[in-house]
Amino acid sequence: MATIVAFPIMIFLLIIQTVVISRLPLLEGTADLILLALVAWALQERVPNPWVWTLIGGGLVSFISALPFPTPVLGYLMATGIARVLQKRVWQMPILAMFVATVVGTVLYQTLSILVLRFLGTSLIWGECISLVILPSILLNSLLSLPVYAVVVDFAGMLYPDRVEV
Amino acid sequence: MWQTAFLLLIVVGVIILALSGYLGTVAKTAFAPFISIESWLSDRYNAIYEFLAVPRDVATLRARNVELEQQVSSLQTQVISLQQQLQEAQVLYALLDFARARPQNQYVAAAVIGRDPSPFLHYVFIDHGSDDGIRHGMPVVTEQGLVGKVDAVTAGVARVQLITDPGSIINVRLQSVKAEGMLSGSLTGDVSLDMVSQEVDLKQGELVLTSGLGGDFPSDVLIGQVISVRKRETDLFQSASIQPVVDFNALRAVLIIVNFRPVNISPLVPTSIP
Numbered sequence: 001m002a003t004i005v006a007f008p009i010m011i012f013l014l015i016i017q018t019v020v021i022s023r024l025p026l027l028e029g030t031a032d033l034i035l036l037a038l039v040a041w042a043l044q045e046r047v048p049n050p051w052v053w054t055l056i057g058g059g060l061v062s063f064i065s066a067l068p069f070p071t072p073v074l075g076y077l078m079a080t081g082i083a084r085v086l087q088k089r090v091w092q093m094p095i096l097a098m099f100v101a102t103v104v105g106t107v108l109y110q111t112l113s114i115l116v117l118r119f120l121g122t123s124l125i126w127g128e129c130i131s132l133v134i135l136p137s138i139l140l141n142s143l144l145s146l147p148v149y150a151v152v153v154d155f156a157g158m159l160y161p162d163r164v165e166v
Numbered sequence: 167m168w169q170t171a172f173l174l175l176i177v178v179g180v181i182i183l184a185l186s187g188y189l190g191t192v193a194k195t196a197f198a199p200f201i202s203i204e205s206w207l208s209d210r211y212n213a214i215y216e217f218l219a220v221p222r223d224v225a226t227l228r229a230r231n232v233e234l235e236q237q238v239s240s241l242q243t244q245v246i247s248l249q250q251q252l253q254e255a256q257v258l259y260a261l262l263d264f265a266r267a268r269p270q271n272q273y274v275a276a277a278v279i280g281r282d283p284s285p286f287l288h289y290v291f292i293d294h295g296s297d298d299g300i301r302h303g304m305p306v307v308t309e310q311g312l313v314g315k316v317d318a319v320t321a322g323v324a325r326v327q328l329i330t331d332p333g334s335i336i337n338v339r340l341q342s343v344k345a346e347g348m349l350s351g352s353l354t355g356d357v358s359l360d361m362v363s364q365e366v367d368l369k370q371g372e373l374v375l376t377s378g379l380g381g382d383f384p385s386d387v388l389i390g391q392v393i394s395v396r397k398r399e400t401d402l403f404q405s406a407s408i409q410p411v412v413d414f415n416a417l418r419a420v421l422i423i424v425n426f427r428p429v430n431i432s433p434l435v436p437t438s439i440p
Contacts, residue, residue, distance in 0.1 A: 018280030018291060028353060030285045065282050066289045066317060066325060113286055122333040124286065128353050133285045 002159050003052050010057045013037055014064065029136030031144050034061055035109060038076050039101045040145070040152035042083035043094055046160040054080040071116045078112070079105025095149065102145045103138055110134050257419045264309035265421060271384070272425040274298050276324070278417050288331035288351060292420060295322045303382065303428035306420050311388035311411040312336075312376060313420050315428070324422075329389065330355040330414055337379040338389060340372050349374065349389060349408065357390065359406040366404070368395045374408055381429025 017033045024030065034057045042050035058073030065072060083101040090097045114129050183189050258275065265273045274294055282289035294300055296319045306313040306326050314334065317327040327334055334351040338359065347362040362368055372392040378385030390410040397404040 014283070015280075017283045022281040022283055022285075025285065028285055028355075030283075032283070034283070061283055064291070064325070065284050066287045066327070067282075067284050072284075110286075113284060117286055117332070120333075122286075123350070124332055124353055129286070132353060137285060 002047070003056075005159065006053045006056045009037075010034065010053070010060050013057075014060050018064070026136040026140055028132040029134065029138075029140060031137065031140035032106065032109070033144070033148070035076060035079055035105055036102060036141060036145055036148040037152060039079050039083045039105050040098060040149045041156070042080045043087045043097055043101065043149070044152065044156040044160075045087060046162075047156055050080055050084065051077070067113060068116055068120065071113055072109075075105075075109030075112045078108045082108070095146070098145050098149045099142060102141050106138050106141050107134060110137060254418070260309040261419060261421050264307075271423050273421040274300060274424050275419060275421055276300075277419050279323075282325070286332065286353065288328040288334075288355060288414070289317060290326050290328065290417065292324050292326055292422075293322070294422070295320050295324050297321045299424045300324050300422050301424075301427070305383050305387070305423045305426055305428075307387060307423065308412055308417070308420055310413075311390065312383065313412055313414075313417065315382065316422065326420070328414055329410065330357055336383060336389070337377045338374050339377040339385075340366070340368070340392075341375055342372060343367060343369075346377050346379070347374075347403075355414065357408040357410055359392065359408050361403050362405065364397070364399075364402070364404055368392060368397070368404060368406055370394065372406075381431055383428075384423065384426050 013033045021031050021033055038050070038054050038057050041047055041053050044050075054076045055073065058076040061067075061072040061076075062069045079101065082104045083097070086097040086101050087094075090100075110129075110133060114124055114126070118124050180189070184193070261273075261275055265271070276292035276294040276298075278290045279293045280291040282291075292306075300316055300319055302316055302319055304316045306315060312329055314326050314328040314331070316324050318325040328351070329336060329349065330351040332351050332353050334349075336349040337346065338349045339346045340362070343366050345362055345366040345368075347359045349357060349359055351357055359374060370392055374389045374391060376383040376385055376387040376389065388411055390408045392406045393409045394407045395404060396406065
């Protein structure tokens with residue numbers, strides 16, 4: 001059920017990302033709604049397997065983005081991995097875990113993007129990338145992380161309701 | 167008989183006196199109590215009438231006000247919608263004028279519907295694809311100048327690489343000095359001109375056009391103009407910053423030149439023999 005629902009949700013988030021979020025940059029950085037949703041999803045203890053959502057989200061972004069194919073999938077897998085580790089270690093402070101996973105996930109994903117693009121010959125300067133893209137993206141993602149987390153918590157509660165023993 | 171005549175005489179006398187103004191003070195004094203009573207009664211009547219009638223009027227007016235406010239908001243929505251339609255129509259008219267001015271090219275107009283989710287790349291999505299005859303590599307322009315080229319196509323959507331993308335490299339020529347160079351994009355969206363010979367007298371305001379070399383773009387499509395020149399004697403080439411004629415932040419509709427097929431020269435590029 002959760003896997004089937006992942007497709008329309010990820011497509012909806014991707015449409016919002018390409019139509020709205022990507023047109024609202026801070027310097028050259030933008031928020032990443034897919035990353036935030038995947039990180040928040042991976043932080044939910046009741047979600048048994050967040051990797052499927054990550055593969056679906058990463059696959060969809062890879063399909064439409066000009067980034068080379070495995071880059072978004074690998075980037076989102078790293079962010080999900082960080083979130084999953086934090087969920088087990090700091091399970092009593094999910095908001096803190098969300099912030100940390102957002103920041104670390106953003107840095108890892110964007111660093112991977114830079115490395116791949118530079119490897120393929122795109123002229124990207126590290127200083128510009130950090131100051132104009134990575135740092136503003138971290139700020140925007142951090143601002144959006146709380147509302148996204150709140151929505152995802154409710155959604156996870158709908159998909160995986162608490163079991164009541166009779 | 168005499169009594170009647172006497173009364174008539176008195177009445178006529180009083181009328182004449184009243185008309186001539188001699189009875190003003192007397193009449194005023196005599197009518198004052200009646201006027202006061204009438205005013206008092208009138209005030210009470212008006213107060214009672216307002217008490218009974220005005221609340222109904224307020225309710226009516228409030229309902230009318232709500233109705234008018236709804237009409238105003240509806241009209242404001244219509245105005246905004248019409249303004250948007252007008253802007254779109256102006257863009258389309260400009261594109262149509264551009265297409266008519268170049269009858270040798272066949273164009274397909276498309277709307278920009280999104281941007282690449284990666285902040286490192288400058289790509290846009292357009293709402294036409296292979297079903298509309300769009301193919302990989304076709305040049306994309308507006309009425310102002312060059313936008314980029316089609317990078318990927320599906321049936322209904324295409325992805326366009328903008329000339330501001332860090333991975334974009336275009337062979338260009340300078341209009342008046344008859345020199346050629348290479349135009350490249352950057353992360354910040356700035357466009358720079360490189361590989362221009364040191365002997366060329368490159369000046370601010372010089373127009374930059376596509377050269378057609380490499381077969382990626384048709385020749386003589388306007389790109390922008392030189393805004394600053396960087397020339398150092400120690401360098402092999404001089405470079406310049408270019409101001410594109412297209413405003414990429416306000417890109418809403420584009421034209422794809424569908425009768426131009428890019429030439430693939432990669433088999434002709436020499437490779438090292440193992």
